[in-house]
Amino acid sequence: xxxxxxxxxxxxxxxxxxxxxxxxxxxxxxxxxxxxxxxxxxxxxxxxxxxxxxxxxxxxxxxxxxxxxxxxxxxxxxxxxxxxxxxxxxxxxxxxxxxxxxxxxxxxxxxxxxxxxxxxxxxxxxxxxxxxxxxxxxxxxxxxxxxxxxxxxxxxxxxxxxxxxxxxxxxxxxxxxxxxxxxxxxxxxxxxxxxxxxxxxxxxxxxxxxxxxxxxxxxxxxxxxxxxxxxxxxxxxxxxxxxxxxxxxxxxxxxxxxxxxxxxxxxxxxxxxxxxxxxxxxxxxxxxxxxxxxxxxxxxxxxxxxxxxxxxxxxxxxxxxxxxxxxxxxxxxxxxxxxxxxxxxxxxxxxxxxxxxxxxxxxxxxxxxxxxxxxxxxxxxxxxxxxxxxxxxxxxxxxxxxxxxxxxxxxxxxxxxxxxxxxxxxxxxxxxxxxxxxxx
Numbered sequence: 001x002x003x004x005x006x007x008x009x010x011x012x013x014x015x016x017x018x019x020x021x022x023x024x025x026x027x028x029x030x031x032x033x034x035x036x037x038x039x040x041x042x043x044x045x046x047x048x049x050x051x052x053x054x055x056x057x058x059x060x061x062x063x064x065x066x067x068x069x070x071x072x073x074x075x076x077x078x079x080x081x082x083x084x085x086x087x088x089x090x091x092x093x094x095x096x097x098x099x100x101x102x103x104x105x106x107x108x109x110x111x112x113x114x115x116x117x118x119x120x121x122x123x124x125x126x127x128x129x130x131x132x133x134x135x136x137x138x139x140x141x142x143x144x145x146x147x148x149x150x151x152x153x154x155x156x157x158x159x160x161x162x163x164x165x166x167x168x169x170x171x172x173x174x175x176x177x178x179x180x181x182x183x184x185x186x187x188x189x190x191x192x193x194x195x196x197x198x199x200x201x202x203x204x205x206x207x208x209x210x211x212x213x214x215x216x217x218x219x220x221x222x223x224x225x226x227x228x229x230x231x232x233x234x235x236x237x238x239x240x241x242x243x244x245x246x247x248x249x250x251x252x253x254x255x256x257x258x259x260x261x262x263x264x265x266x267x268x269x270x271x272x273x274x275x276x277x278x279x280x281x282x283x284x285x286x287x288x289x290x291x292x293x294x295x296x297x298x299x300x301x302x303x304x305x306x307x308x309x310x311x312x313x314x315x316x317x318x319x320x321x322x323x324x325x326x327x328x329x330x331x332x333x334x335x336x337x338x339x340x341x342x343x344x345x346x347x348x349x350x351x352x353x354x355x356x357x358x359x360x361x362x363x364x365x366x367x368x369x370x371x372x373x374x375x376x377x378x379x380x381x382x383x384x385x386x387x388x389x390x391x392x393x394x395x396x397x398x399x400x401x402x403x404x405x406x407x408x409x410x411x412x413x414x415x416x417x418x419x420x421x422x423x424x425x426x427x428x429x430x431x432x433x434x435x436x437x438x439x440x
Contacts, residue, residue, distance in 0.1 A: 011037045012127075013054055017047045017061035017073065018090075023113075027060060027090065030116065034123045044068030044076070051080035058126065060119075063091035063098070071098075075105040084246040088122060135160035137256045140181040142172045142199065143218065144191040148241070152185065152218075155245045156252065168192040169199045181213075182256050187241075188219040188230075197233065204234040211262045214255035218243065279353040281331055282338035290352035290360055294410060297350065297362050302405030309371035310413060311361040312399040312421045313341065313378065316429040318357035325389055333394055336386045344378045368402040368434065375400050375432045383430060395430035397421055404438035413438070 014036040018024035024040065031038050039054060041047035043066045047059075059077060061070040068076075074087040081087070086108040091098070094112055102110050111119045139156060143149045144167040156163045164179070166172050168190055175181075184203060186196040196217065203213040216237045217230055227238055237251045277289035285293070301308035315321075315337055322330040334357065341359060345351055350362040361378075363371050375398040386394040399421030403413035416435040424433035 011035060012057035013037050013039060015039050015041060015047060015050060015054075015056045015059045015061075015077075017041045017044070017059070017065065017070070019043060019064075019066050020062070023062070030119065031060065031123070034127055042066070044073045047073060048076060048080070051077050055080075055082045055085075057082055057085050059085065059087040061087065061089050063089055063093065071102045071105045071107060074102070074107045078106050086126065088119070090116070090119070134253060134256050134260070136162055137182045138162045138179065139164070139183045139185060139252070139256075140172060140175060140179075141165045142167075142169070142184065142186045142190070142196060144168065144187060148187070148218075152243070152248075155243075155248060156185075159249055159252070161252070161256075169194040169196065172199055173202070182259055183252060184213060184215045185252070186215060186217055188217055188221070200230075200233050200235060210234050210236065211259055214259055216248075216251060216255065279338075282335050282353050284338050284342060284359075285350070285352040287352060287354050290350070290354065290362075293350050293352075294360075294362060294414075297364055298403060298405055298410045298413075301364065301403065306365050307367040307402055308405070309363040309366045309368060309400065309402045310417045311363065311371065311375050311378070312354070312414075312417045313337075313359040313361065313375075313396050314398075314421055314425070315357040316395045316397055316425075321388060321394070329389065333386065333388070337382055337394070337396065340382050340385060341378055344374070344381055368400065368437075371402065372400050372432060372434050379430065379432055397424035397429050398432045399424060399435065400432060401435035402437065407438045 012035075014031050016024065016027055016031060016038055018027055018040075019042045024042075028038050028040065036058070039050055039056070041050055045067055047061070059074070059081065061073055063070040065073065070089040070091070074089070077087060087106055088109045088111065089102060089107050090111050090113060092113050099110055109122055111122070139161050141149065141152055141156070141163055143152060143165065149165045149167070153163045153165055164175060164181075166175055169192065172186075184199075186199055188196045190196060200215060200217070203209055203215060214236045215234070216239055217235050218239055218241050219226070220241050222240045230238055236255055239248055239251065277285055277292075279286040297308055300306075315333065318330065318333070321333055334353075338351075338353065338359065341351055341361065345361055345363075348364055349366075352360050354360045363374065366374070379396055379398055383393045383395050388394055399417045399419065401413055401417035401420055403410065416438065420433040420435035424431045427433065
């Protein structure tokens, strides 16, 4: 009976074979950091005796042993180890012939003593495969044989994957409309007359589907031409039936992990893009975002002939707030003002922090009269609801200009709105000033 490498409970058992006292303690500390239960042997004879008593999950041996060498020991240990247990070797030598001999005799990897960071990388990867870090991953198994369905589902569910089984392409398509799957395991030949190839083609409509919809094909055929055709169609992996459980689980793990890492990387990229155009303090778009959106809004207004109005909002006497109450309190006021403006604008409007205590609002499809009324509502709302520590109202001055894409550049339109803001300040602050129309 084939030993089930996933059936055992408790920590994994590691056999460490090293005659050196200091080096052995160092390697033992390395293994211990990964939560392995360590069994120490000092020579090949004791290692073989221990292997007869314990089914080890991993073996770490040095090349030089008092009664053997690590390569010969690896070959002798293999029948006594758990089925997928790797044997890795540490050596001071860096010899190609030694490496080839090690691989021929069942050593999975060889690490030099001056680069044991690679050993830690190996242990990280090994343990990732032996734990349930991907537990709950959703898989769709498309297999028409009830016997194969039960067998494959049992293998996959031991890894705590969530497995849904269907027996036809039509049933698979129906399942895909209801659920999202992280991996598809598809039998190539199905009893309903439609092969798994049609389902594979459906899952390969976009370039990113190779990662987002990973596919393992199950087939009884094992010829090079068929394998090449499947890879050409975008299949990620290919397993001949009946699949070996350890091999199948390793392939499933790699593809599910690749998909999750891709999604994590894509989400990090999205967040970085958002951060690049977001004001860190207030959470609204920053000047960089504003300049990009403003140009697009301006070109659209020029093309469609629809009004586009700009508000420039500046907090009155903000330096006094900072000097009196401190910059942290000044930041609090900036956040409150940004929130009050955001509540006053439409979803189609665009609010950004232009810099310092100044904000800008783009109002598409809004003429000058309506924009002036909206600016007044913003001014009044801030005066009524934003107050400093003494209870005195915080106020803003606002310059309003309807841009004229047929007559001026965007920068010229902004200069008119900014001049109107300056006029509001000169006239006594806490007021709205409207810019004169463009004259050329």
